[in-house]
Amino acid sequence: xxxxxxxxGFALLAVVLAVVPLTAANEYELRLFMLFxxxxxxxxxxxxxxxxxxxxxxxxxxxxxxxxxxAAILSTRLGFELVSSSIAxxxxxxxxxxxxxYPTVRVRGVYLAxxxxxFGLIVENAAIEWQGLTGGPMGITGIPKxxxxxxxxxxxxxxxxxxxxxxxVVIVTHNLKRSKYGRAMLAVSxxxxxxxxxxxxxxxxxxxxxxxxxxxxxxxxVLYAFLNSYISPDIFTFSDSIRFLLxxxxxGAGTTTGTLIGAYILTYLPEYLQQFxxxxxxxxxxxxxxxxxxxxxxxxxxxxxxWRKWRPQPRRIEAAGLPLEEALAIGKVADRRPTELxxxxxxxxxxxxTALSDVSLCVRPAEIHALIGPNGAGKSTFVNTISGFxxxxxxxxxxxxxxxxxxxxxxxxxxxxxxxxxxxxxFGDLTxxxxxxxxxxNRFSYNFxxxxxxxxxxxxxxxxxxxxxxxxxxFVDLEGYxxxxxxxxxxxxxxxxxxxxxxxxxxxxxxxxxPAAGLTTHEIEELDKMIRRxxxxxxxxxxxxxxxxxxxxxxxxxxxxxYGVVIASAPPDIVQEDPKVIEAYFGTHGASAxxxx
Numbered sequence: 164x165x166x167x168x169x170x171x172g173f174a175l176l177a178v179v180l181a182v183v184p185l186t187a188a189n190e191y192e193l194r195l196f197m198l199f200x201x202x203x204x205x206x207x208x209x210x211x212x213x214x215x216x217x218x219x220x221x222x223x224x225x226x227x228x229x230x231x232x233x234a235a236i237l238s239t240r241l242g243f244e245l246v247s248s249s250i251a252x253x254x255x256x257x258x259x260x261x262x263x264x265y266p267t268v269r270v271r272g273v274y275l276a277x278x279x280x281x282f283g284l285i286v287e288n289a290a291i292e293w294q295g296l297t298g299g300p301m302g303i304t305g306i307p308k309x310x311x312x313x314x315x316x317x318x319x320x321x322x323x324x325x326x327x328x329x330x331x332v333v334i335v336t337h338n339l340k341r342s343k344y345g346r347a348m349l350a351v352s353x354x355x356x357x358x359x360x361x362x363x364x365x366x367x368x369x370x371x372x373x374x375x376x377x378x379x380x381x382x383x384x385v386l387y388a389f390l391n392s393y394i395s396p397d398i399f400t401f402s403d404s405i406r407f408l409l410x411x412x413x414x415g416a417g418t419t420t421g422t423l424i425g426a427y428i429l430t431y432l433p434e435y436l437q438q439f440x441x442x443x444x445x446x447x448x449x450x451x452x453x454x455x456x457x458x459x460x461x462x463x464x465x466x467x468x469x470w471r472k473w474r475p476q477p478r479r480i481e482a483a484g485l486p487l488e489e490a491l492a493i494g495k496v497a498d499r500r501p502t503e504l505x506x507x508x509x510x511x512x513x514x515x516x517t518a519l520s521d522v523s524l525c526v527r528p529a530e531i532h533a534l535i536g537p538n539g540a541g542k543s544t545f546v547n548t549i550s551g552f553x554x555x556x557x558x559x560x561x562x563x564x565x566x567x568x569x570x571x572x573x574x575x576x577x578x579x580x581x582x583x584x585x586x587x588x589x590f591g592d593l594t595x596x597x598x599x600x601x602x603x604x605n606r607f608s609y610n611f612x613x614x615x616x617x618x619x620x621x622x623x624x625x626x627x628x629x630x631x632x633x634x635x636x637x638f639v640d641l642e643g644y645x646x647x648x649x650x651x652x653x654x655x656x657x658x659x660x661x662x663x664x665x666x667x668x669x670x671x672x673x674x675x676x677x678p679a680a681g682l683t684t685h686e687i688e689e690l691d692k693m694i695r696r697x698x699x700x701x702x703x704x705x706x707x708x709x710x711x712x713x714x715x716x717x718x719x720x721x722x723x724x725x726y727g728v729v730i731a732s733a734p735p736d737i738v739q740e741d742p743k744v745i746e747a748y749f750g751t752h753g754a755s756a757x758x759x760x
Contacts, residue, residue, distance in 0.1 A: 169337065172420060176333065180326040184319055193322065194390075195434065200325040201386045203426035206410040207336045207419070208379025213408070214417030215345055216372035217352025218267065222279035223407040225286035226256050226377045228399035230384025232290065235303040235394050245309040245316070245324070245389060252381040260377025264370035283404050290396040302395025309389035325386060332379060335615045337419050339375070342614035342621070343604050343628075348372055349417075350590050350601045357588035360550060361668055362576035362605045371611075405447055406433075413454050415461030424463055480596065480645040484633030491666060491700065493631045494606030494624070501528030501701045502563055502579055502671035504549070509558035511544055511727075518544040519727045521558070526672065526720075531694060531704045533714045533735070536724035537747055542707045543585060545724070546674050550582050551575035562672065577605055581670035583661040585677045585707075591650030595641055595660055598649050599632035602667025635663040639693065655686045662693065672703045679710040691717055715739065723747065 187193040205227055212218050230252035237243035237251055259282075266278050290297045297303065309316040309324070316324055339345050347368045350358040355365050388394050410429045415421025436446055458465045485493065504526040511519040519541045526532040534542050547553045549560050551572035559568040567578050581602075590598050607628060613621040636642045639659040644652060649660060658678050665673055675694070679687050687710065694717050698704055708714055714721060715735045722732040725747040731738050738744055 173330075173334070176330065176423070180330070184322055195431070197322055197325050197390060198387075199427055199430040200322075200329045201383045201390065202407070202410065202430050203329055203423055204332050204383040204386070205380050205407050206414075206422045206426040207332050208376040208383075209407055210411045210416065210419070210422045211336055211339065211348070212372045212376040213411045214415075214422070215340060215348035215352065216369055217348075218369060218372065219272070219276045219408070220263070220279040220373075220376065221276050221401070221404045221408060222263065222281075222283035222286075223376070223380050224399045224401065224403035225283035226259060226380035227384045227387070227403070227407075228286050228290060228394075228396075229256050229259060230381030231388040231394045231399070232297055232303070232384075233381070234385040234388040235306050236296065238307055238389075239303060239305055244313075245311055245385070248389075249382055249385045252385045253378045256377040256381025256384070257374045260373040260375075261370055263377070264366075264373035267369045267373075268366055280401065280404070283399075283401055287396055287399060287401075290399070298395070300396060302393060302398075304393050306388055306392045306394070308392070321390065325390075328382070328386065332382075333419060333423075336375075338615055338617050340417075340419070342625070343600075343607065343609075344368070344371065344611065344614055346593070346597060346601050347604055349593060349597075353590040353592060354588045356552075357584070357590065358601070359552075359572040360576055360582050360584075360588075361602050361664065362573050363601075364573045402447070405451075409447060409450055409454075411461075413450055413458075413461055415464030415467070418461070418463050418467070421461050421463030425461070476646050478645065478647045479643045480633065482633060483630070484635075484637050484642065485630045487634055487638045488700070490631040490634030490638075491669070493627055494603060495608065495669070500563065500671070502703050503528050504560065504562055504580070504672050504703065504705065505564075506545075506549060506560040507558055509545065509548060509560065510556045511541075511548055511553055512556050517727055519548070519555070522724070522727070522729055523558075524722050524729070524732070526703050526705050529698055529701045529703055530719045531698050531706060531717050533706045533708060533718035533721045534724065535708065535711075535714060535721060539726075540724040540747075541727040542724055543676065544727070546582065546676055546705075546707055549575075550580060550674060576668055579669065579671040580674065581665035581668045581672070582674035583658070583665055583676055583678060585680065587654075587657045587661055589649040589652075589657055589660060589664075591648065593649060594645065595636065595647050595649055595652065596629070596632055596645040598660055599635050599664050599667050600628050602664040603628045603631065604668075606667075606669055632663075632667065635666055638666075638696075639663045640689070655682050658682065658686075658690075659693075662697075666697070666702075670702060672705065673697060674705045674707070676707045677709065678706075679708055679713050687713055711739075 183196050184193060205223060209223055212220055233252040233255050234248040237248050263279060263282060266275060291300055309321055347363050350363060351365045351368050359365055406429050410425035411422055414425025454461060460468055506522065506524045509519050509522040522545060536542055548555050551570055554569050559566055561567060562578050562580060567575055590601065607624040609621045609624050633642060633645065636645055639662055641656060641659055652660060679690055682690065691713060694704060706718065718735050721735045721738040723730050723738060723744050730743040730747060731741045
């Protein structure tokens, strides 16, 4: 969505919010629309969790209840006003949101959904049983009318507050989606492995998504408590959690407009179904089935997809990218010096299988070092170990003398080591340009608040990031595909995109895991030139490859693995004559291999 489309959307929302009070036939209609404003705040926060981070929560009613009960208790017992109650409720809900994020370290999908369901049920039952605090089944009555600095907010004044809060939440969540935080959430949801290899702390970014969704739910709970003047446990049930989730996915997960549409429909639908009490859950189930099987992208998401097919955007972005050297140097860089990788005595075991046995290897600064060997020799294990995905049983490895043994992948990446993958790991639903911009995640200094309100620093650094990413796309000859979704690229171009994305991390050591696999002869020739130019820029390259001609053409040094053991390490012309290497590849001794040839 362009900047102008966003501004038009905000303007239309403002007009609707201004007109509704003037057209409401009675107080009931106005109150119902105020409920929509409150539920939309919940849904917009949940959209960050579901639409961006790709996580499912069916405990949002519990967080909504925490906010409402916090406000009710503080206002009735301590005389808190709307603002102070909101701050307290946001803090309480955010803490529980962070706790809910902890299980994502180990579980996803249906298991995470079950945990969030359990959380919602725990909150509901605690509200029933903790009578001294929550009033038990009877709830809390006598919640005072909302006020700010002693000024009572009644009727249209409170409506204006709700409308203002909704507009603020719309702007903040929209801005977050278009920032490095939103890109990181989308990256983690689409390929956690690739995201971690680019320096993204997946656990941290998921926790942030949970906290945002919890904070907005807590804030909405405060607004509801002051609107209703009464709360009880039967207001915050599992059915409400389902309804909040449906608001997001029915309207279109990941889209602000779709979430507002879903919130509007799911706020008014129960009113029309009141006379059919036992059909409400059936209606929710039917809507869920429609979304899953007919409109998997939601109402707005499906319409947007049809619009793209009818009026496709140009794949090329008409904007100048930075020269390659500037694109690599922009922002925070881990270490501008040429990097040496030294691995000593690495041993990795999987149960009774020894994948690597006392492997030592040194990649010198700005060197192209090839790691080869038959299938199952341990090459991928070595790469996964030094990039942080496996922990060695013994041995160590260091970059420029700094020990990074056992560090998680995101810290290894921030140290200056980046990689591609044997099976491409792209963020398929992001554009080619956004894929590369994700690589710049940790190279710019703007913070969360900058992203929320789009400060000058945010706008400046985002423009720099965009220009640098375009420069890297030009280097890999993909500038003509900048607006294309990554999953639609031909396989050979996906390989190039992975290289550009890895370079964006400020890599001083680049691990290329079988980059020539599946490429045509012409594409391999282009890859040869690309690798040479990368090394000429002072970036060390560790190349894992089966394509012998490419290895012999570009490598300065070749290390050969066989059954997890280094059997040779020398310049390529020496390695190709080594009897052990010939035996490993052809299953025969050197003399026999020569006779056969």
